[in-house]
Amino acid sequence: MGVPLPPYIKREPVDSDKVYYQTVYAKNEGALASPTAGLHFSQKLLEDLGAQGINLAYVTCMLPGNISAVRCENILEHKMEPEHFLVPDEAVAKN
Numbered sequence: 001m002g003v004p005l006p007p008y009i010k011r012e013p014v015d016s017d018k019v020y021y022q023t024v025y026a027k028n029e030g031a032l033a034s035p036t037a038g039l040h041f042s043q044k045l046l047e048d049l050g051a052q053g054i055n056l057a058y059v060t061c062m063l064p065g066n067i068s069a070v071r072c073e074n075i076l077e078h079k080m081e082p083e084h085f086l087v088p089d090e091a092v093a094k095n
Contacts, residue, residue, distance in 0.1 A: 006036060028060045028086065057091035 003017040013021075023038040025046065046056060062084040070078045 025058060055094050057094045058088070059091055060086035062086075 003013045003022045005011075005013055005017060005021055009021075021036075021039070024041060024043045025038070050056065072078055
Protein backbone atom coordinates (compact mmCIF):
# COMPACT_ATOMS: atom_id res chain seq x y z
CA MET A 1 0.00 0.00 0.00
CA GLY A 2 1.31 3.44 -0.87
CA VAL A 3 1.07 6.57 1.18
CA PRO A 4 -2.55 7.81 1.33
CA LEU A 5 -2.72 11.18 -0.41
CA PRO A 6 -5.20 14.00 0.22
CA PRO A 7 -8.12 13.92 -2.25
CA TYR A 8 -6.93 17.07 -4.03
CA ILE A 9 -3.78 15.24 -5.22
CA LYS A 10 -4.97 13.67 -8.49
CA ARG A 11 -2.21 11.11 -9.12
CA GLU A 12 -0.87 7.82 -7.87
CA PRO A 13 1.53 7.95 -4.87
CA VAL A 14 5.28 8.23 -5.56
CA ASP A 15 8.24 7.53 -3.26
CA SER A 16 8.72 11.20 -2.28
CA ASP A 17 5.19 11.23 -0.82
CA LYS A 18 6.57 9.26 2.13
CA VAL A 19 8.40 12.47 3.06
CA TYR A 20 5.74 15.06 2.21
CA TYR A 21 2.43 13.30 2.93
CA GLN A 22 3.21 11.02 5.84
CA THR A 23 3.93 11.77 9.48
CA VAL A 24 7.33 10.90 10.95
CA TYR A 25 5.59 8.79 13.60
CA ALA A 26 3.40 6.69 11.25
CA LYS A 27 3.98 2.96 11.56
CA ASN A 28 0.71 1.01 11.15
CA GLU A 29 -0.78 0.49 7.69
CA GLY A 30 -4.50 0.61 7.11
CA ALA A 31 -5.59 4.23 7.24
CA LEU A 32 -7.11 5.45 3.99
CA ALA A 33 -6.81 9.14 4.80
CA SER A 34 -3.59 11.07 5.11
CA PRO A 35 -3.01 12.35 8.67
CA THR A 36 -2.44 15.90 7.46
CA ALA A 37 -2.92 17.40 10.95
CA GLY A 38 0.42 15.86 11.96
CA LEU A 39 2.50 16.65 8.87
CA HIS A 40 4.22 19.61 10.55
CA PHE A 41 5.85 17.40 13.21
CA SER A 42 9.47 16.51 12.48
CA GLN A 43 11.58 13.93 14.27
CA LYS A 44 13.62 16.79 15.78
CA LEU A 45 10.49 18.52 17.08
CA LEU A 46 9.33 15.29 18.76
CA GLU A 47 12.79 14.88 20.31
CA ASP A 48 12.78 18.50 21.50
CA LEU A 49 9.36 18.00 23.11
CA GLY A 50 10.64 14.90 24.91
CA ALA A 51 13.72 16.82 26.09
CA GLN A 52 11.38 19.38 27.65
CA GLY A 53 9.67 16.65 29.66
CA ILE A 54 6.59 16.38 27.46
CA ASN A 55 5.34 12.79 27.38
CA LEU A 56 4.23 11.54 24.00
CA ALA A 57 1.71 8.74 23.57
CA TYR A 58 1.09 7.11 20.22
CA VAL A 59 -2.33 5.94 19.08
CA THR A 60 -3.55 4.74 15.69
CA CYS A 61 -6.69 6.13 14.06
CA MET A 62 -7.96 4.22 11.06
CA LEU A 63 -10.05 6.67 9.06
CA PRO A 64 -12.44 5.57 6.33
CA GLY A 65 -11.64 6.42 2.74
CA ASN A 66 -14.80 8.38 2.03
CA ILE A 67 -14.40 11.38 4.32
CA SER A 68 -16.37 14.25 2.87
CA ALA A 69 -17.40 17.76 3.74
CA VAL A 70 -20.87 18.37 5.15
CA ARG A 71 -23.00 19.51 2.21
CA CYS A 72 -26.51 19.23 3.63
CA GLU A 73 -28.63 21.69 5.58
CA ASN A 74 -29.64 19.15 8.23
CA ILE A 75 -26.54 17.72 9.94
CA LEU A 76 -28.49 14.54 10.74
CA GLU A 77 -28.52 13.77 7.00
CA HIS A 78 -24.72 13.75 6.76
CA LYS A 79 -23.37 10.20 6.45
CA MET A 80 -20.42 9.33 8.67
CA GLU A 81 -18.40 6.12 8.47
CA PRO A 82 -17.02 4.55 11.65
CA GLU A 83 -13.43 5.22 12.68
CA HIS A 84 -11.35 2.55 14.37
CA PHE A 85 -8.74 3.32 17.00
CA LEU A 86 -5.82 1.44 18.49
CA VAL A 87 -4.82 2.78 21.90
CA PRO A 88 -1.92 0.72 23.28
CA ASP A 89 -1.72 0.05 27.02
CA GLU A 90 1.47 2.14 27.26
CA ALA A 91 -0.42 5.16 25.85
CA VAL A 92 -3.17 4.73 28.46
CA ALA A 93 -0.56 4.42 31.21
CA LYS A 94 0.89 7.84 30.32
CA ASN A 95 -2.36 9.57 31.32
